[in-house]
Amino acid sequence: MKQLDALLNPKSIAVIGASADPNKTSGRPVSYLLKHGFSGAIYPVNPKAAQIQGLPCYASVEALPQAPDVGLVLLNAKRSVEAVRSLAKLGCKAAVVLASGFAEAGEGGQDLQAELKEAAGSMRILGPNTIGLVNLSARIPLSASGALEVSDLPAGHVAVVSQSGGILGALLSRAAGRGIGLSSLISTSNEVDLEVSDFIDYLVDDENTKVIALYLESIRNPQRFREVAIRARDAGKPLVVFKIGRSEAGASAASSHTGALAGEDRVYDAFFRELGVIRANTFDEFLDIPAVLVAGRKLAGRRVAILTSTGGAGTLIADSLGMNDFDTPAPDAGTAEKLRALQGDTPTALDRNPIDVTLAGLQPELLRQAIRTLLASDSYDALVVIIGSSGLAMPDLVVGAIQDCLDTNDKPVLAYVSPYAPDTLKRLNSAGIPGFSSPESCSAVLEALFFTGQPLLSGQAVPSVALPDMTGLGEGSIDEASAKALFSQAGIPVPASRVVTSREEAVQAARELGQPVVLKVLDADLLHKSDIGGVALHLNADTIGARFGQMIEDVARHVGHRPDRFLVEAMVAGGHELILGANRDALGTAILLGAGGVTAELFKDTTLCLLPEQGGLTLEQARAMMQKLTTWPLLDGYRGSVHRDTEALAQAIVNFSALIAALGDRVLTSEINPLFVLPQGQGVVAADAVLVLEQERAEDNAGERHYG
Numbered sequence: 001m002k003q004l005d006a007l008l009n010p011k012s013i014a015v016i017g018a019s020a021d022p023n024k025t026s027g028r029p030v031s032y033l034l035k036h037g038f039s040g041a042i043y044p045v046n047p048k049a050a051q052i053q054g055l056p057c058y059a060s061v062e063a064l065p066q067a068p069d070v071g072l073v074l075l076n077a078k079r080s081v082e083a084v085r086s087l088a089k090l091g092c093k094a095a096v097v098l099a100s101g102f103a104e105a106g107e108g109g110q111d112l113q114a115e116l117k118e119a120a121g122s123m124r125i126l127g128p129n130t131i132g133l134v135n136l137s138a139r140i141p142l143s144a145s146g147a148l149e150v151s152d153l154p155a156g157h158v159a160v161v162s163q164s165g166g167i168l169g170a171l172l173s174r175a176a177g178r179g180i181g182l183s184s185l186i187s188t189s190n191e192v193d194l195e196v197s198d199f200i201d202y203l204v205d206d207e208n209t210k211v212i213a214l215y216l217e218s219i220r221n222p223q224r225f226r227e228v229a230i231r232a233r234d235a236g237k238p239l240v241v242f243k244i245g246r247s248e249a250g251a252s253a254a255s256s257h258t259g260a261l262a263g264e265d266r267v268y269d270a271f272f273r274e275l276g277v278i279r280a281n282t283f284d285e286f287l288d289i290p291a292v293l294v295a296g297r298k299l300a301g302r303r304v305a306i307l308t309s310t311g312g313a314g315t316l317i318a319d320s321l322g323m324n325d326f327d328t329p330a331p332d333a334g335t336a337e338k339l340r341a342l343q344g345d346t347p348t349a350l351d352r353n354p355i356d357v358t359l360a361g362l363q364p365e366l367l368r369q370a371i372r373t374l375l376a377s378d379s380y381d382a383l384v385v386i387i388g389s390s391g392l393a394m395p396d397l398v399v400g401a402i403q404d405c406l407d408t409n410d411k412p413v414l415a416y417v418s419p420y421a422p423d424t425l426k427r428l429n430s431a432g433i434p435g436f437s438s439p440e441s442c443s444a445v446l447e448a449l450f451f452t453g454q455p456l457l458s459g460q461a462v463p464s465v466a467l468p469d470m471t472g473l474g475e476g477s478i479d480e481a482s483a484k485a486l487f488s489q490a491g492i493p494v495p496a497s498r499v500v501t502s503r504e505e506a507v508q509a510a511r512e513l514g515q516p517v518v519l520k521v522l523d524a525d526l527l528h529k530s531d532i533g534g535v536a537l538h539l540n541a542d543t544i545g546a547r548f549g550q551m552i553e554d555v556a557r558h559v560g561h562r563p564d565r566f567l568v569e570a571m572v573a574g575g576h577e578l579i580l581g582a583n584r585d586a587l588g589t590a591i592l593l594g595a596g597g598v599t600a601e602l603f604k605d606t607t608l609c610l611l612p613e614q615g616g617l618t619l620e621q622a623r624a625m626m627q628k629l630t631t632w633p634l635l636d637g638y639r640g641s642v643h644r645d646t647e648a649l650a651q652a653i654v655n656f657s658a659l660i661a662a663l664g665d666r667v668l669t670s671e672i673n674p675l676f677v678l679p680q681g682q683g684v685v686a687a688d689a690v691l692v693l694e695q696e697r698a699e700d701n702a703g704e705r706h707y708g
Helices: 002-008 026-037 077-090 105-119 166-178 196-204 222-234 256-259 265-277 283-293 311-323 331-341 364-376 391-393 395-403 422-430 439-452 479-490 503-513 546-558 619-628 646-666
Strands: 013-016 041-045 071-075 094-096 123-125 134-136 140-143 155-162 182-187 211-216 237-243 304-308 382-387 413-417 474-480 497-500 515-522 534-541 566-570 574-583 588-595 606-610 669-677 684-686 690-693
Touching: 002 094, 002 123, 002 134, 002 196, 002 222, 002 669, 013 026, 013 077, 013 646, 013 669, 026 041, 026 140, 041 364, 071 077, 071 140, 077 094, 105 123, 105 690, 140 646, 166 182, 166 283, 166 422, 182 196, 182 311, 196 211, 196 222, 196 574, 211 283, 222 237, 222 265, 237 265, 237 283, 256 479, 265 606, 283 439, 283 574, 304 364, 311 382, 331 364, 364 395, 382 395, 382 439, 391 395, 413 422, 413 439, 413 646, 474 479, 479 497, 479 646, 479 690, 497 574, 503 515, 503 546, 503 566, 515 546, 534 546, 546 566, 588 646, 606 619, 619 646, 619 669, 646 669
Parallel strands: 013 041, 013 071, 071 094, 094 123, 155 182, 155 211, 211 237, 304 382, 382 413
Antiparallel strands: 134 140, 134 182, 474 690, 497 566, 515 534, 515 566, 574 588, 574 669, 588 606, 669 684, 669 690
């Protein structure tokens, strides 16, 4: 922590490769340090200059009068390595390396980055390929970003940590334009040493930071991120993430429905949600949400009052809130009476919400009283005040009227500025009133406020589940019969079945099991059997023989060889089809629940939950997953339909997750599709089973597996 403190709050800075021309990129850092009021020692290093901007210049790192707290390195990649080596030998605490040409440039750059790491020794490195950092609280810019040309950079309480260097300048200028104060901005980029989690850990203890915003491309160390995210939440410092790469598909998407449905980005969603991390969906939200969270106000419920003097804008807000499941109830009788008294003889409709107080935009005192009345009302959990064109005639008075009411209540208060008025937005945010120019932003920030107030699904003891002996399991794809046997031993019911190798055995199995039965090809390498004619339903002892021969031909036509093993099993009727699966990802193993059957990937009505560090999911988590499904009402007796055995389903989810947790890193993907949920009291049945385990040499069988 001492080295990170020296990096963000240095008393002395050496600028290696500083130019005497302040118009050049390498000339900017010294200029910015002077411009923004850095009061410590600045040591420009350039063998071709005697002084730079009135400061003595040194010919080399070795010539410096003392070891600086930070070395800001402006040289190219190869020369940066030598500069870092010299700084480390001198006793410098940290270095910021701006040069590109390292790991992002390919194999040669990766070697150079490894050399950079070795050269630094115990000295900490920010970068390389970074734009640097800016500590706005202490007015310390360690960057060459042109965004620092702006003189008025408001300090505030939002810290930004970005894995993209270029985005730092964009955020700095956008925040300044919106009147949103930042405490610091840090670009980690290649993360040869210091990475995002290191700075989260540091900022949790930073008294100037109340909210930490993260612009992420990936998470290199999920376990470390998990630890610091929990520490931030416990400290009351929300994390807001803008994670790019939403369109990337999961690496194992081809091997199962679960792999396709549990893509990488959806796993990030689950990872963030379970840590209490807020995910911004748009770049605008990445600033909007932290600006609201800084105020520290809590949203206890989803009832929102909309105070407006312009009907159209009020409707926009009401529509956006409604689309996001917020309530906009009309004022209760007591609140309506108080508002009516404010209006005097002016006719006022107070049986609806938005609440149109016609003269509020022209009379700040009326606006002030209306705000106080709505905040005091037990009917509302938050308030959105709309500023229309009339309010722009005297923006300071309108802003002041809202600001005067903030101390009377701790409910969230937002301002929506209907006309184009960036100056008014800046005044609002500078006054601590979150102001927005789009209805969607109002809904997004209220959702974030509501999310931060919800408890995490943790704290319950993981139930004890009897697990089968798994020591004899092989590797690669496990055939359906073996996978079902394993699931059955873990407490997940499966249909009665027989493994057969001939037409005669199939007929005999159908006769023993009764009718109807299902016939399936049994081959561990055929995971999507129905796509290649490998599944036949509604058969009996009289019809299964002919279908057996047809299935051999259908499957052979697709895969190039005749199958020799089949599964005959009792057919399940009257069940609601779900998919229950697991997929391993760099962030952990995700348990997936969703609408199942052959349309699983078509409807994509699914939810994910990551396994905890130890054991499986709790019943509470299983029930929460079930209720997040759009199709949950169909399980819960929607419009007179059959109530399904949801408690048996919850237990099956728990049992499945415990089995997957016990298999650990051996699991690549697994699924039950369909998992039939029978009427209440009749349980669940796993009608299919996929289990793919890690192979020691996955390339040995590359190209041999068929997925339909």
